[in-house]
Amino acid sequence: xxxxxxxxxxxxxxxxxxxxxxxxxxxxxxxxxxxxxxxxxxxxxxxxxxxxxxxxxxxxxxxxxxxxxxxxxxxxxxxxxxxxxxxxxxxxxxxxxxxxxxxxxxxxxxxxxxxxxxxxxxxxxxxxxxxxxxxxxxxxxxxxxxxxxxxxxxxxxxxxxxxxxxxxxxxxxxxxxxxxxxxxxxxxxxxxxxxxxxxxxxxxxxxxxxxxxxxxxxxxxxxxxxxxxxxxxxxxxxxxxxxxxxxxxxxxxxxxxx
Amino acid sequence: xxxxxxxxxxxxxxxxxxxxxxxxxxxxxxxxxxxxxxxxxxxxxxxxxxxxxxxxxxxxxxxxxxxxxxxxxxxxxxxxxxxxxxxxxxxxxxxxxxxxxxxxxxxxxxxxxxxxxxxxxxxxxxxxxxxxxxxxxxxxxxxxxxxxxxxxxxxxxxxxxxxxxxxxxxxxxxxxxxxxxxxxxxxxxxxxxxxxxxxxxxxxxxxxxxxxxxxxxxxxxxxxxxxxxxxxxxxxxxxxxxxxxxxxxxxxxxxxxxxxxxxxxxxxxxxxxxxxxxxxxxxxxxxxxxxxxxxxxxxxxxxxxxxxxxxxxxxxxxxxxxxxxx
Amino acid sequence: xxxxxxxxxxxxxxxxxxxxxxxxxxxxxxxxxxxxxxxxxxxxxxxxxxxxxxxxxxxxxxxxxxxxxxxxxxxxxxxxxxxxxxxxxxxxxxxxxxxxxxxxxxxxxxxxxxxxxxxxxxxxxxxxxxxxxxxxxxxxxxxxxxxxxxxxxxxxxxxxxxxxxxxxxxxxxxxxxxxxxxxxxxxxxxxxxxxxxxxxxxxxxxxxxxxxxxxxxxxxxxxxxxxxxxxxxxxxxxxxxxxxxxxxxxxxxxxxxxxxxxxxxxxxxxxxxxxxxxxxxxxxxxxxxxxxxxxxxxxx
Numbered sequence: 001x002x003x004x005x006x007x008x009x010x011x012x013x014x015x016x017x018x019x020x021x022x023x024x025x026x027x028x029x030x031x032x033x034x035x036x037x038x039x040x041x042x043x044x045x046x047x048x049x050x051x052x053x054x055x056x057x058x059x060x061x062x063x064x065x066x067x068x069x070x071x072x073x074x075x076x077x078x079x080x081x082x083x084x085x086x087x088x089x090x091x092x093x094x095x096x097x098x099x100x101x102x103x104x105x106x107x108x109x110x111x112x113x114x115x116x117x118x119x120x121x122x123x124x125x126x127x128x129x130x131x132x133x134x135x136x137x138x139x140x141x142x143x144x145x146x147x148x149x150x151x152x153x154x155x156x157x158x159x160x161x162x163x164x165x166x167x168x169x170x171x172x173x174x175x176x177x178x179x180x181x182x183x184x185x186x187x188x189x190x191x192x193x194x195x196x197x198x199x200x201x202x203x204x205x206x207x208x209x210x211x212x213x214x215x216x217x218x219x220x221x222x223x224x225x226x227x228x229x230x231x232x233x234x235x236x237x238x239x240x241x242x243x244x245x246x247x248x249x250x251x252x253x254x255x256x257x258x
Numbered sequence: 259x260x261x262x263x264x265x266x267x268x269x270x271x272x273x274x275x276x277x278x279x280x281x282x283x284x285x286x287x288x289x290x291x292x293x294x295x296x297x298x299x300x301x302x303x304x305x306x307x308x309x310x311x312x313x314x315x316x317x318x319x320x321x322x323x324x325x326x327x328x329x330x331x332x333x334x335x336x337x338x339x340x341x342x343x344x345x346x347x348x349x350x351x352x353x354x355x356x357x358x359x360x361x362x363x364x365x366x367x368x369x370x371x372x373x374x375x376x377x378x379x380x381x382x383x384x385x386x387x388x389x390x391x392x393x394x395x396x397x398x399x400x401x402x403x404x405x406x407x408x409x410x411x412x413x414x415x416x417x418x419x420x421x422x423x424x425x426x427x428x429x430x431x432x433x434x435x436x437x438x439x440x441x442x443x444x445x446x447x448x449x450x451x452x453x454x455x456x457x458x459x460x461x462x463x464x465x466x467x468x469x470x471x472x473x474x475x476x477x478x479x480x481x482x483x484x485x486x487x488x489x490x491x492x493x494x495x496x497x498x499x500x501x502x503x504x505x506x507x508x509x510x511x512x513x514x515x516x517x518x519x520x521x522x523x524x525x526x527x528x529x530x531x532x533x534x535x536x537x538x539x540x541x542x543x544x545x546x547x548x549x550x551x552x553x554x555x556x557x558x559x560x561x562x563x564x565x566x567x568x569x570x571x572x573x574x575x576x577x578x579x580x581x582x583x584x
Numbered sequence: 585x586x587x588x589x590x591x592x593x594x595x596x597x598x599x600x601x602x603x604x605x606x607x608x609x610x611x612x613x614x615x616x617x618x619x620x621x622x623x624x625x626x627x628x629x630x631x632x633x634x635x636x637x638x639x640x641x642x643x644x645x646x647x648x649x650x651x652x653x654x655x656x657x658x659x660x661x662x663x664x665x666x667x668x669x670x671x672x673x674x675x676x677x678x679x680x681x682x683x684x685x686x687x688x689x690x691x692x693x694x695x696x697x698x699x700x701x702x703x704x705x706x707x708x709x710x711x712x713x714x715x716x717x718x719x720x721x722x723x724x725x726x727x728x729x730x731x732x733x734x735x736x737x738x739x740x741x742x743x744x745x746x747x748x749x750x751x752x753x754x755x756x757x758x759x760x761x762x763x764x765x766x767x768x769x770x771x772x773x774x775x776x777x778x779x780x781x782x783x784x785x786x787x788x789x790x791x792x793x794x795x796x797x798x799x800x801x802x803x804x805x806x807x808x809x810x811x812x813x814x815x816x817x818x819x820x821x822x823x824x825x826x827x828x829x830x831x832x833x834x835x836x837x838x839x840x841x842x843x844x845x846x847x848x849x850x851x852x853x854x855x856x857x858x859x860x861x862x863x864x865x866x867x868x869x870x871x872x873x874x875x876x877x878x879x880x881x882x883x884x
Binding site: 308314378381382384385386388389390392393394396397400401403404502506509510513514517542543544545546548549550552553556557560561562 | 689694699823858
Binding site for chain 2: 090
């Protein structure tokens with residue numbers, strides 16, 4: 001058995017008296033596309049925050065490629081190969097689309113501050129390469145035409161795609177998508193599914209995604225984990241999850257997984 | 259060689275004006291012009307902290323004071339004797355070298371203070387950080403008031419007037435160029451990203467710690483240099499020049515010009531330096547009108563004159579903007 | 585020991601004045617997230633309004649407790665009205681603007697009040713009439729409390745208790761709490777947010793005016809710039825206590841007053857103005873939300 005790419009080793013996240021995530025144990029292997037689902041408030045985003053270093057789990061550890069990353073600063077984790085998108089879109093509102101993506105490509109370019117200020121030829125070459133790379137990401141997500149537009153001028157669905165472009169520019173090995181289909185219409189969701197499988201193949205990515213849209217989750221994920229009240233109540237293939245009585249009970253009163 | 263052309267032209271222009279202006283210009287106008295230059299340096303340097311990085315510093319006068327006193331003391335103790343010892347070198351050059359050393363010394367000490375103040379910025383946000391910077395500025399002022407070796411409340415007289423037009427506007431050119439190049443680099447984008455959404459910036463690998471402190475250090479360095487110019491222009495320092503009100507004046511320039519807009523800061527520094535002078539004729543009403551204009555401007559244009567945009571001089575001269583690679 | 589106790593008495597008196605001013609800062613911040621830099625200048629106006637009121641009532645020539653009370657109330661009412669005007673004309677238009685623009689507006693108002701003060705009252709200090717003749721009260725162990733200090737203590741603590749009652753037990757006070765939590769939700773509950781904000785400014789300004797009159801009782805030299813430093817320090821006091829927190833502002837003010845008096849007495853009067861800020865930096869680094877404030881974390 002090889003070391004998993006990402007291993008959540010019994011992580012618990014406690015806020016005061018509230019256990020948002022409780023002893024969640026889960027492993028994701030290289031190349032997988034895994035879904036994380038659960039009713040509202042089940043602790044899905046908290047799991048993401050624990051992985052990306054926004055929070056440090058109060059107990060347990062997060063291992064990435066065999067190294068412990070829980071406790072590391074968020075930016076170190078990002079440079080180390082895990083990037084994410086946000087549920088409540090968090091674009092850099094006053095930057096252009098291209099610059100939004102270029103920010104994420106920044107850790108992979110090492111032109112020093114002095115050469116930037118003096119605008120040395122080396123710096124300019126570096127800057128050019130970086131912009132080209134950012135532009136390529138925009139192109140992959142079909143946003144090339146909007147490169148010079150401010151990020152906030154994009155339509156909602158495009159803003160979600162820009163978030164993905166931005167996360168990709170960080171050259172991750174593990175990509176975390178937090179509700180990428182939220183607020184999209186059925187046709188856009190359909191396109192998004194194609195897109196996600198496309199980038200996964202193209203960049204040889206491992207993807208973990210949180211999603212409410214069961215059609216999306218069931219359609220593209222190979223494995224699914226289910227959280228309820230911070231506890232992992234089930235995991236398995238889409239078919240297994242669909243017929244799992246615990247899952248059905250957790251979702252009772254909400255929409256049933258279709 | 260093309261990229262060396264603008265700096266060389268700038269130096270030539272500065273030298274020419276340095277000789278010309280004091281001879282043809284009314285001394286009062288000349289003094290106002292120099293103060294505009296110093297205020298431009300202050301405004302642009304504060305913009306690096308408040309406008310670029312979105313941190314909230316309201317103690318800029320403190321950094322200016324550190325730089326002013328440090329560079330003045332440097333010149334009085336080391337720089338002036340050194341300049342006098344340089345025989346065989348033309349006087350302006352000798353004094354220029356002495357000033358340059360003093361400015362760097364003052365700037366470095368202010369940058370050190372900026373680093374110290376920048377550290378809390380890692381833990382504190384928004385208004386709380388603002389209050390810490392305000393507190394820092396006030397502490398500096400009280401300390402200066404109480405240190406007799408630098409004149410205390412009496413002030414520090416007799417600073418050699420080395421800051422000529424060349425040096426003041428040379429620094430103006432440097433600080434504008436630096437801010438502009440920074441804004442167009444990956445480092446500048448990192449600062450902007452922190453301003454717009456710190457959490458997202460961090461999640462995308464931007465070392466927010468490093469960049470927030472960097473902004474403080476750079477801003478403080480140039481505030482210190484501006485203080486040094488101020489000291490070597492007026493020849494006299496007094497703690498009352500560095501009160502909270504001075505910090506406020508500089509913030510007003512940054513906000514009025516538009517947070518993050520370099521050209522906005524420059525324009526606002528010019529306007530807000532000229533305004534009280536123009537209003538001198540109405541004496542007692544001067545500050546009342548200044549205050550009213552500040553309020554009215556903020557109500558009618560809360561994003562400042564320029565927003566985050568820049569005045570595009572290139573377009574003005576018909577030079578095409580470099581197109582993004584595709 | 586006697587000296588220390590005497591310092592403590594002076595410190596509490598002085599601190600209660602800071603507390604009164606700090607309350608206005610903290611209430612406005614709690615409701616608008618605005619540092620109302622002009623608040624210290626309202627305190628200055630309070631002293632001047634008191635000066636004019638004492639003239640109208642001839643409180644200086646023929647002092648009586650009733651007249652002194654009238655002077656206090658007149659000043660408070662006038663400043664409440666000034667506070668209302670400031671809020672309506674200057675702050676309301678920038679309520680939706682970026683925070684820094686609102687701050688600059690507040691600074692503009694502050695400059696306006698100071699320099700308008702110079703224009704109207706003159707730049708040189710004026711003398712506040714003795715509306716209460718000074719008498720000293722022996723507290724035992726050689727500690728002395730002047731009747732003016734006693735008035736300061738009684739009035740300021742009376743006002744603080746009144747404010748506490750207002751905020752906790754009246755309808756308008758509950759509305760103030762609601763607005764400070766969430767403007768939108770409060771307005772959906774049928775609360776007129778605009779009116780509550782104006783009311784908050786009026787209360788805060790009245791308290792600052794009371795502080796102005798009380799200080800003028802003890803140190804009668806008043807001038808248009810007298811509000812800057814006490815204003816800043818009272819704000820620091822509010823931050824110390826946890827800004828937005830009313831009991832915190834009172835504690836912060838008292839701590840500040842005592843610390844200043846002790847520094848003046850035992851270290852050097854010239855460092856008195858620095859202690860406020862040193863304490864501030866230390867507290868913020870140790871407990872960023874202030875003594876009684878709650879840390880707010882952003883939802884990701």
